[in-house]
Amino acid sequence: MPWSPIDxxxxxxxxxxxxxxxxxxxxxxxxxxxxxxNRVIPIAISQAKD
Incomplete structure (x- = not known):
């Protein structure tokens, strides 16, 4: 399920x-x-912080 700035x-x-x-x-x-x-959020957070 894709996320948005609202959801x-x-x-x-x-x-x-x-x-x-x-x-x-x-x-x-x-x-x-x-x-x-279950892997998407940790990877995305790590990449976004870089």
């Missing part, structure tokens, strides 16, 4: 809005490439 996981609540947006973009791209849901 996202609660673990992203305390993120800066720009970091949250980038994390959501990366997570959605990973989902499109058939990554498993």
């Amino acid at each position: 996202y996981l609660t673990c992203l609540n305390n993120f800066d809005p720009l970091l949250r947006k980038k994390t959501i973009e990366i997570a959605n791209a990973l989902l499109e490439n058939s990554y498993k849901d």
Whole structure:
């Protein structure tokens, strides 16, 4: 299920809005490439912080 700036996981609540947006973009791209849901968020957060 893709996420949006309005509909996202609660673990992203305390993120800066720009970091949250980038994390959501990366997570959605990973989902499109058939990554498993449980791996998407940690990978997206790590990449967005870089």
